Amino acid sequence: MSFFDFIQSASSSSSYDMAIDLGTANTLVGISGQGVVINEPSVVAIERSTHRVLAVGHEAKNMINHTPDTFSAEHPLHDGVVSDYDITEAMISAFINKAAPRRYPWQPKPRIVVCIPCGATSVEKRAVFEATIQAGARQAYLIEEPMAAAMGADLPVTEPTGSMVVDIGGGTTEVAVISLGGIVTSSSLRLAGNRMDEAIAMHLRDLLGIKIGERTAEQMKMQIGCVFPKEEETTIEIKGRCLMTGLPKTITVTSTEMLEAFEEPVERILEAVHGVLERTPPELVADIANNGIVMTGGGSLVDGFDKLITARTGIHTVVAENAISCVAIG
Numbered sequence: 039m040s041f042f043d044f045i046q047s048a049s050s051s052s053s054y055d056m057a058i059d060l061g062t063a064n065t066l067v068g069i070s071g072q073g074v075v076i077n078e079p080s081v082v083a084i085e086r087s088t089h090r091v092l093a094v095g096h097e098a099k100n101m102i103n104h105t106p107d108t109f110s111a112e113h114p115l116h117d118g119v120v121s122d123y124d125i126t127e128a129m130i131s132a133f134i135n136k137a138a139p140r141r142y143p144w145q146p147k148p149r150i151v152v153c154i155p156c157g158a159t160s161v162e163k164r165a166v167f168e169a170t171i172q173a174g175a176r177q178a179y180l181i182e183e184p185m186a187a188a189m190g191a192d193l194p195v196t197e198p199t200g201s202m203v204v205d206i207g208g209g210t211t212e213v214a215v216i217s218l219g220g221i222v223t224s225s226s227l228r229l230a231g232n233r234m235d236e237a238i239a240m241h242l243r244d245l246l247g248i249k250i251g252e253r254t255a256e257q258m259k260m261q262i263g264c265v266f267p268k269e270e271e272t273t274i275e276i277k278g279r280c281l282m283t284g285l286p287k288t289i290t291v292t293s294t295e296m297l298e299a300f301e302e303p304v305e306r307i308l309e310a311v312h313g314v315l316e317r318t319p320p321e322l323v324a325d326i327a328n329n330g331i332v333m334t335g336g337g338s339l340v341d342g343f344d345k346l347i348t349a350r351t352g353i354h355t356v357v358a359e360n361a362i363s364c365v366a367i368g
């Protein structure tokens with residue numbers, strides 16, 4: 039049974055109505071019976087003088103780097119947790135409204151389950167909980183993200199066998215071993231896809247003296263980024279600003295250079311995977327060796343991540359089919 043079936047059966051016995059995956063990069067909203075209805079960037083555009091929310095999601099993201107001083111486009115979540123409470127609340131509330139507008143005041147408010155990284159502190163959990171209630175939930179439940187990811191990826195979470203999930207999002211990487219419906223061992227790193235973008239920008243700045251924006255870095259990561267040598271090198275042409283002259287400059291970057299740029303963040307992720315395996319009881323490690331490791335989250339889509347983890351751990355690793363929506367489905 040997938041977690042979605044579970045939610046559906048649970049909703050008929052009146053449990054939750056809505057699931058929110060509040061990611062650093064993307065927020066997904068699932069409604070029981072309808073599936074994932076919203077998948078938009080976790081960005082809010084705000085008018086500075088009045089603190090009024092002008093736009094959320096795609097619309098707000100397009101404003102980043104193009105904003106005049108009168109309003110700002112912000113990521114209210116850093117490293118997967120609430121860094122700006124009011125903006126987060128405004129964002130959750132805008133997404134809830136978009137997903138399921140309440141047409142009449144007597145309509146019941148939704149009961150909402152929200153995923154949080156398992157590394158979140160109790161203060162951070164509290165903040166997410168409060169923001170969800172303030173944003174219009176009748177009841178709010180929190181669930182740990184790796185658990186939701188594992189359910190979304192259809193792992194046998196409730197069976198007495200160990201499964202391992204590596205979820206690489208925008209801000210956090212979560213590694214967890216799950217068995218019998220609970221998290222046995224886990225590790226949470228405040229480093230993921232965004233850090234890889236920064237690593238590209240730093241690499242280009244230090245080696246070539248070229249400054250690029252965050253959108254360009256992300257685009258490079260998606261198009262030519264790799265963490266395991268590719269059979270055939272690929273290249274991309276990008277525009278940046280030369281730090282020497284201050285003028286625009288076009289350069290060609292290869293996928294091999296991406297390997298170098300990603301070395302530090304990728305090693306940290308591998309260390310986390312190792313660390314979790316080391317702390318896991320041997321019987322469960324044996325299960326994982328049989329069942330393999332499942333990767334989820336947008337960051338796991340960087341070319342070669344599955345190959346790299348397979349090579350380093352000797353355990354067969356696959357990227358879940360619906361890597362980005364796993365958590366919300368769960």
Ligand code: ADP
Binds near residue numbers: 061063118207256
């Ligand atoms: P979060 O749960 O933190 O919102 P997501 O799971 O949505 O994060 O993943 C967002 C990250 O995945 C971003 O850093 C984004 O750049 C990256 N990403 C999304 N699609 C791809 C892709 N096709 N290739 C590489 N990285 C990707």
Ligand code: MG
Binds near residue numbers: 059060062207208
């Ligand atoms: Mg996520």
